[in-house]
Amino acid sequence: MTAHASRSHATWSASASARLWACPGSLKLCSLVETPEKESEAAAWGTACHEVAEDCLRNGREAVELIGRFVTTKSHKIEVDEEVAETAQVYVDYVRSRTSEAGDDAQLGIEQRFSLERLNPPFEAGGTADAVIYDPAAKRLEIVDLKGGRGVVVEAVGNKQLRTYALGALLTLRGLDVHTVKTTIVQPRAHHRDGRIRSEELHVADLMEWGNELRSMMEAASIAAHDFDQVDPAVWRDAWLKPGDNCRWCRAQGQCPALAAKAEAEARVWFKDESGEERRNTVDRLMPEEVARILDHADMIQDWLNAVRAYAQNQAESGVVIPGYQLVEKHGREGWKAEVEARVRGFCDLVGLPKDKFVTPGKLRTPKQIRDALAKAGLPDGTLDSAFSVPNTGTSLVRADKTERAAVPAMAQRFFTAQD
Structure with missing residues (x-):
């Protein structure tokens, strides 16, 4: 099983179809971005959820069995908790039920890679579908896509990403007798009027006709890339960026x-x-x-x-000076040092602090909460300063005239010494 975070993307990937369709010039602009793309924690969470789901489908497990394990992504280490497991399980249950309904002759492709080379695109185009189910009796090919997000509700009808998956699967899995193609979104954490699982069904002829439109939009993106250095920047912007x-x-x-x-x-x-x-x-x-x-x-x-x-x-x-701005240390939430928690509990007991003032169900209260409680009890400020720490979680770029924090050197300057 290839780790999801390490997979490469085609020049025109299915996941970018909607964006590139709407804004053909974005393909060229993105190729000019030199800064490495940062992985957000939300994206890492989604990657972990997909890996759990794939593990369950390939190995016959239930997602709950993986709780407590960690999934390492590009920039994060995500613990598989109850929410990850529950989200993955909704998708796993749906894929299993649809495969079972299709009968003994059903075919299931898990993390099915495909190429759109048969469309003769102007550049590499393709992607990886989460699950592809072929029902020979119904002569139906179903593409199932897991969406772990809760903030952006994804529509199934007219979804260009899923249609691209469906077209790619149809062109790659040659020899199957397919009359209709169904695309399904499974998004357990987002409310939608049609429910957490919603679909669109198309006749193969309609999907192939849509594929011609997709091919035309690829050509538009190719022309935009060619014209980038050939025409006035303002003219190019107005023509190709939307x-x-x-x-x-x-x-x-x-x-x-x-x-x-x-x-x-x-x-x-x-x-x-x-x-x-x-x-x-x-x-x-x-x-x-x-x-x-x-x-x-x-x-x-x-x-x-x-x-x-x-x-x-x-x-x-990288060492570039942004006029009027400076890098400062970014601090995380303060927390108790692991080796002193028992002593903090004992101290609070000793000074007669009520238990509900320093213990919340299952764990010690935060340093700030206990400091406030001790202050109200008349103990001097700073009594427990040596028992907690505030982690440094990186840097932030802030207005130099609006901060009292000291400037810190850029990462490039911290690791390299300038030579005369």
Whole structure:
């Protein structure tokens, strides 16, 4: 079983179909991003959930059997807890039930890799479907996709990622007698009016016709990439970049000129014109319809700002000076040192602190909670300072004139000494 985090992606991957379809120029912009893509904890959680699900399907296990184990992803180590197990199990149960319903002659492909080379695309195109089930009696091919997220609800109808999976599976698994193709989303942690499991079913002819549209969009992305150095940047931007909801997962959003322009226009913030004069913020003049439109773009604007911050952070860590900003240590939550917990409990008992003031069911209360309780009991501040620690979890880039924390050197400067 190949670790999910280590898998490579095609130039046009199924998971990026919706974004590249909506914004053909993003393929070229993403190829220019030099900063390594950071894996979020949410993405790592989803990867762990997929690995648990795959393990269960391949080895006949139940997800609960894997609780307590750890899955190592690109940048994180995720513990398999009850929520991971429950999410994976919903998907596993569905795949097993659909395979069983299809009968003894059913075929199940787990983490089914496929290529779209039979479409003769202008670049490598393909992906990996979570599960592919062939029902010979119904002459149906079903693609099942596990979504572990809870924040973004994924629609099944018209889903370009799943249709790309379905098309790839159909072209790769040649020789199967297929009349219809079903694509199914399993998203246990997100509420949807159609339930946690929802599907779309297409006739093979309709899917192949959609495949022609997909091939056309690939050609558009190829033309956009070719034109990048051939035409005026503003002309290229207006022709090939289409900011919107599709920007959420784009690596280039922090460097995208079209997204920056749209975010500025929709946010109605203060910007200086060429003369240096500030334009008045127009928020108080907005009509309700304008407010609604701006709110519709709020997530896009915030995603852009987050991408800019992440880019600036990476640049600063590489030693680039961001004017007016500095790196400072980022601290995590303070916690008790493992070797002193028993002594802290004994001390609190000794000074007569009520037990509910220093113990919460199953564990010691936080240092702040116990400090506050001791202060109310009249004990001097700092009594337990040596018993807890505050971990350093990295750096943050902040405005130099809005922090009292000392500047720290960039990571590049910490590990390398400049030579004259």
